Amino acid sequence: MPTLTADPQLPEPDAAEARDNATFHAVLQALSRPGTVHGLPGAGACPVAQALVDRECRVWTDDRHLAEVLAMTGAAMVAPELADHLFLSLASAEAMDRLLRVRTGSRLYPDQGATVVAPARISQGPALDLAGPGIAGAARLCLGGLHADIWRVRARLNRYPQGIEMLFHDGAALVALPRSTTVTEV
Amino acid sequence: MAYVATRGGERAIEQAERMYRAQTGRITPSRVKEIGAALPALVDRVMGEASLYAPDLAALALAQSGGDLYEALLLLRAWRTTQPRLQVAEPVAADEGFTHRRISAAFKDIPGGQILGPTLDYAHRLLATQVLEGEAYKPAAVTPAATPAPARHPSLAAWQVAQGLVEPPMADPVDRDAIPDLTREPLLFPAKRAHTLQSLARADTGGTLALGYSAMRGYGTAHPTVNELRLSEVEVRVRHPRGVTFSAGRVKTSQAEVVTTKGKDRLRLGFAATLGWNEVKVISAATLDLNSPGAPKNSPVNEEFFLYHTEPVESSGFCIHFKLPHYVTFQSSLDALRGAQAKKEAPTPAKTEETA
Amino acid sequence: MTLASLTRPWRAFSYGFLDASAKREMRRKMIKAVAVPGCQMPYASREVPIARGWGTGGLQVTLTLVNPKSVVKVIDQGADDSVNAASIRRFLTRVSGAGATNDTLAASLIQSRHRIPEEKLRADQILILQVPNPEPLRPVEPNMSAARQMHADADYGRLWLTLYEQIVRSGRVMQGASYPSMVNGRHVMSPSPIPRWDVPKLHMADHLTILSAGREKRIFAVPPHTRVEPLVFDDVPYRVEDHAGLTCARSGLTGYFMNEIPQDGGGSAHEVSDSELGVKAIRRAEGEDPEIGATWYVDGEMQR
Structure with a gap:
């Protein structure tokens, strides 16, 4: 007896599924190859939020428009130090203070480190040398629109295997820095 | 070819x-x-x-x-x-359901009375072979009691708490909408109380019995006394988006509370509940719960041990997976074995790992 | 916000079987798995329509990644026509509309049990390994909480000790498949149970590998260009299976991982474990010109 005949036609993803799938492929590739640029199906943090966040999540954002999108997902809005996903600008000194408080997980559960999604100018601004998993030898990335202290703050947060993942979006372009990546300012 | x-x-x-x-x-x-x-x-x-x-x-x-x-x-x-989670229903207290059966082995009589309800406990287990000879088996009709039992019964533990006999259960401060859900999160140890109870609720009846029975026979330290066994129907109360709370229907539930006198100065409780009426399961599961505090690692009454090993889908799936071909891992081990034989140094090979 | 904007028309099954919320959890956990290579990340692991222990972990990863443009290859013990591989492939294509292939070169997603194909994987391919037991410490510490603490402390002394004891007792390391390997210099992982032959294929590879144990609810990953180093002593080198000199009786290939086929009257024949590589070699011998990709091993030697 066939048990799965409910959908006899070839299944088609709906628009949300197609968008989330494409977003995640970009995120996964960006994290697997730190410093390489990947295309999102839409601009900004919105597609990333939609692909990753739902009512099982605790989030924080400084972006009013995004706050509405996040509310639709059912995620709980919490303080930055409790959030598992943060969507924020990392351009100000205030943002650096905030970033210093985010969850970095524990050695027992490194997965509890937060995912931080921020706007940046990709391929502009200060040059960074990247090394670590996903990088053959060394890679260079230019990233602008961020506070000057950002890499010192990141280095303080990342006590491997504890740490945070950073996703930077610029329009529909995405780069990522997992905690395993060593960043050196050039 | x-x-x-x-x-x-x-x-x-x-x-x-x-x-x-x-x-x-x-x-x-x-x-x-x-x-x-x-x-x-x-x-x-x-x-x-x-x-x-x-x-x-x-x-x-x-x-x-x-x-x-x-x-x-x-x-x-x-x-x-494949089903979305639409709502988290209102919590139901032990004494809130429409009670069909509720007994206690701890006292001869209890507030609210012993209500036998539907059971085969005292039936003689005789096969009705006449059915195979063409004669239908027709159970005799139930004669209603002169005064119907009340639909609701107080919880015995509440009486014991009031008497100072039982450590009152710790209030769980978790928010109604934030009750940890085992089907959405992995089981980690020490387990959250909600995860333990959910895991026991969906545990394999046979597996729970086997491990619970081992505790009853002495592989646990606490001998269970059935404080209260209750079969009831409870309302599933959910919130309408407009804010009204309403009943979406009733579900059958079983609950067992077992106690041991082996506390310091008060009774200790073990508890289990499940959907549907399944007495063997809740008594066994409550016995495991009763025995788990402080149980040594890798004993049958250790929480990690019994929760992992009574998960029916995982245990049965893993058992039948051994029918799948394993010739690559087997070949790999065989290669190591032959290598060792060739060295002619070790007549007894070391224990190799589980090549699952 | 309206009620209608939060609802969708009812469907018997979501695209790719898993519902959107299950997929999001998989995505969140895959991100963390890639970020901390080799570290086992716990996940909820939904039940899927095949039994636990039959590839449910790999299946949940593939179902999350798959889209109608994907081309999936599913192998079990290296073979595409193994019954369980056929069952998983049929399910995957049925619920996703993705294409299916036996050809390693044509696949975008490769779900495998116990083998890595012999043809080198590329950067645009993702390898998904089914994992029955994700815990390399299980033989020395069956309690998962205790094992987790050992990983947290990078406390692998007891694992080293068992390897040492094997050498003392048997003159060699007796670990068969699933050889414990240090990933990114920090976490020891159990590389599913792929044979020792396949472990070097994970080291500094071009492709991403995701390892997923559905029953044990753990997911871990080896990103591209990541160190994967089998635990060995300086004076006892890592040894892959002694298959370099064996020849496949059906395809004539030499220098790849082989299946041993016992023969009537004693002795054994061998056939290449990567069945599609064998098919390609046979087709070539019959005058066709199938594309055979570069292989990790050449003449039985791992290429670096």
């Missing part, structure tokens, strides 16, 4: 499935209905282990699997995966 094309494997599995299904033949709505009506205990057991209260789907799963309980369970659990 060419390789067998991929189609070979596909045709084989299709025909093998057909052979199995030929045993049970056509599945009709009336067959599913008959299973539901004839086998309420089995339907309840499967619903509890599936953590899906849907008698029609459970009966369908039993029909579709030909009565293979683990297959029926997997059908229901996999179906459950």
